[in-house]
Amino acid sequence: MSRTIYLDNIPLETAREKFFLRLNQPVLLRSEQIPTELSLGRVTAEPVFACLSSPHYHASAMDGYAVRAASTFGASETLPVQLKTGEEAVLVDTGDPLPQGYDAVVMIEDVHYIDENTIEIIQPVAPWENIRTVGEDLVATEMILPANHIIRPVDIGAMLAGGVNEVSVRVKPVVAILPTGTELVQPGSPLKPGDIIEYNSRVISGLVTEWGGQPKVWGITPDDYGLLLERIGQAVAEADIVVVNAGSSAGTEDFTARAVAELGELLVHGVAIKPGKPVILGLVKGKPVIGIPGYPVSAVLNCELFLRPLLGKMLGIEPGLRETAKAVLARRVVSPQGVDEFVRVKLGQVGDRIVATPMSRGAGIIMSLVRADGLLQVPKLTEGLEAGAEVEVELFRTKEEIRNTVVAVGSHDISLDILGNLLKERFPRLSLSSAHVGSLGGLMAIKRGECHIAGMHMLDEQTGEYNLPYIERLLKNQQVTVINLMYRQQGFIVARGNPKQIKGIEDLVRNDVRFINRQRGAGTRILLDYYLKQKGIDPELIAGYDREEYTHMAVAVAVASGTVDTGLGILAAAHALDLDFVPLTEERYDLVIPAEFWHTDLINALMEIIRSDKFKVRVAGLGGYDMRDTGKVLMQS
């Protein structure tokens, strides 16, 4: 198999033009007639006109008596008018047809009963008062809905009211989704190294559903060129769009581009975007075929950029359009010139501005899409964006949800996940969003006004006290409240059975021990340095002191996967991965909250959860935690 497949690198807009301009009218905007009752969420193919007027007769708008208006003229408190029921006044309920010969309705509340056959009124009614005339709501021939309109519940009502019992809507485009790759296995299969769970097709299927298409997920096609040709051929015959997932790059088993070229026309292979560069756009028998890479973030992004507008062209709408918002960038983003890069961001409203924090940019991290609140496009003409820049962000959540999110930046602890969970359970409208940048990073975020709370555990070498000395030094001109969240054990995370017999700090300098450190500014790093200094140990002697991870869990993963022998972390992280733990010390973990947020509804709700027994019991249950001061105010500046 030749290795000489090279990817193009054409600009996004050029790729889209090349692709969309080649689509023929026959595959676009097809329509079908369906019962109006079943049309929720469908798109009108043409304007809808009323066949009937509504009301289709003059109807009483009130419960009361139908009268001749002229017979009520002059009625007053001093000169009431009496009317014979059945002759001069006829009882009608709301919606009843106006009896022949009458032209107004007196409301029941304005009627006095004199005897069984007589009513009295003390106010005249005008002709046609309290009557819904024919066509008041809808006149036959009137337009109810325009074309290209997504049908809502009230639209169904209006169409049925107008006698429109069938409606012409766009055909839902059928999207065949072909997962390919010998390494793929179905969810639930037993796993061996190299097996990849095939979940992209399910994600794409959900996207197609949300965008108004009809997904058809095929079984897994192994890396067999002949079979792939055959399957694409079948899929093109049955579907309106074919999506081939993976095999779109230039590796030994990346057959998709060749298959598209052989069966039809390969229009684009490789677009200057990040992630998702190795996308394939082609036509087979006039039908669009899209080949998208296997990394989940690339796959989703390619669907957004190519599949979504394609469905839109077939449906006559722009499906899945998202609101955008202006936000302030919390960190610098570097991005190569010439490439349109799409960066997932966390968003939070802090004070009156929305703060966007760039997230992991790995194309393989589907959790980054799960956790993201929005998407930022770094345009191809720039080399990146500076911290503090105002940017336009596409929103994954509503602004309302963003306003109702507590933004936590700082040191990570599993208790924050529990806190977020209980918060959502008790107040479904609220969320906790948490970015893990270490204790010092959290303090800096507080200083820059980019978060509501910061979790920290920083030991001050001089005083041996936790957190407060740092806050006093670094947040000099800011008023904050500091509360305790918990105390927790820090220690050495080691493989099950502690094979290297690590007992303390001294063991880290051993030749046979590979260590992994936390990043600069992390409380755990400061703790380590404090003990190294106490014992007079030179950090340079520790193999791996320079290798940094950003969370306890990442340290535990490194140990679990055997790439290192130990790292400093918390008991819960060790437990989570079934590792052993050698305790070193207990440390205090506090939350810092700027004064301006302390009495907001958001923080009040958070404090209610922190001080609840439920929270304390859950966290204590993890092991390695002490909740003796949880929720206690330690300082208020």
Next chain:
Amino acid sequence: MSRTIYLDNIPLETAREKFFLRLNQPVLLRSEQIPTELSLGRVTAEPVFACLSSPHYHASAMDGYAVRAASTFGASETLPVQLKTGEEAVLVDTGDPLPQGYDAVVMIEDVHYIDENTIEIIQPVAPWENIRTVGEDLVATEMILPANHIIRPVDIGAMLAGGVNEVSVRVKPVVAILPTGTELVQPGSPLKPGDIIEYNSRVISGLVTEWGGQPKVWGITPDDYGLLLERIGQAVAEADIVVVNAGSSAGTEDFTARAVAELGELLVHGVAIKPGKPVILGLVKGKPVIGIPGYPVSAVLNCELFLRPLLGKMLGIEPGLRETAKAVLARRVVSPQGVDEFVRVKLGQVGDRIVATPMSRGAGIIMSLVRADGLLQVPKLTEGLEAGAEVEVELFRTKEEIRNTVVAVGSHDISLDILGNLLKERFPRLSLSSAHVGSLGGLMAIKRGECHIAGMHMLDEQTGEYNLPYIERLLKNQQVTVINLMYRQQGFIVARGNPKQIKGIEDLVRNDVRFINRQRGAGTRILLDYYLKQKGIDPELIAGYDREEYTHMAVAVAVASGTVDTGLGILAAAHALDLDFVPLTEERYDLVIPAEFWHTDLINALMEIIRSDKFKVRVAGLGGYDMRDTGKVLMQS
């Protein structure tokens, strides 16, 4: 049947509390286990934790060669390192497991082939470079999703990646919808006066679907108290919520409140809201029963106020939450104190503010919901809101859609509907929203900066010229462009066969002729007054000169329904209702566009449609139109 049913008038908040506080835990927040693949749009009942790590093995992150990092140290252009393939370097594709004993991957792009068994590299790689270590995306035991989360396509992917093949979600509450009323008929039935097409159940069904419930629409229950009791009893046994539509007021056949009281407990009957006052809230066998009035707008509003939060409490979310926006009120709204009133509004972004124009407040006008862009709550403590007031509006459309809407205020003509349609067809993102307040009303809206275009046809008595003299007088300090839309015939709309033999203005003063007028400021009204003056006819002699309608169609409806003999209007309106037409004159209909909008994308798109042959042909096809100057600029100030 007693007439002495009286409605309560309790505040909205009190009604909600009375109702929601009485709901028992057993009917709320039930959960079920379903396959993850089928969970799109469902709500997580508990946090979801990963069962597997992803990747579950060390995987190559690139196509390339697995190497021992140490063997590459020191490689440079001048001192390349050669590696034996199969021994020192093993070919791997993206996603392949890292072979035992190797700890880094060199990208294929960085490899030179020396011979069949040898590769050369000129850059070192660090240990673990280009490798996705175990758990890089997801660590077993890590939380993937919190509870009370609506599952999206990417969430399904993340769960499957984490080995979560079944997920615990909230049970979809089953909502039984019981349409009641002897006057109801199913859509498609032949209609006689008094028959009402039963479409509310279909609207409610759509709302329930959108809010995460499972609707079950029952057949029509006629007004038979025993039968109603029986049906509610059955529905309560089968469903989680029962909605009885209509029969909730206090008329002769309004049985619902009595039935709820007899079967269970009637908690609320009548709430101080407008529309939708006669709502019923009760409990039968612990299950919530909601009785809502029959007028469609009342029905939808009651669903929003009571059914939606009820579904929310059962699902643990707040379904159907809408974005809100600040808007400027275009007209005064008067509303009784003590009542929470909900007013439908049209919205448009004109310049940098959103303008809200209150719409018809009739509870029977479902088209007002179809046409509305948002909902304005007039709080019970006020007596209304003044024009120009800043208000908070709940949005039915996205801000993006509102930004992309051409706001037309002024005289109505059917060609505007055609224009709106063609605009949406050609530019699916754009809409035309049109409020009908007459020519003068349109000019005033331009003056106040509340619209992009105003349609007008006002004859100047002095000069005999159309429109321009008014614009010069009324928009003195404003720069505008005036273009012609079309010329159209105005004349007398009369019943088929012209039974009263109306030939001209002189016939209007006849004793046997009942006339209907247009509102003050309407071009058609001005035209009438011009001819009356010319002929020296006293308007006071015309029966019906004081009765005003706001559109041509409304005039045609009045003629078609026999409440009047004639009114002045356009041929198309007469044709639409199969009426006859006696031509009077041709008039010029122009569009006024403020200079600041003239070169915007929005107006450019509109002008493209106006000047298209398609538009001209369609309008001309209606009859009574002349398109000789369509799109021509008549004045630019």
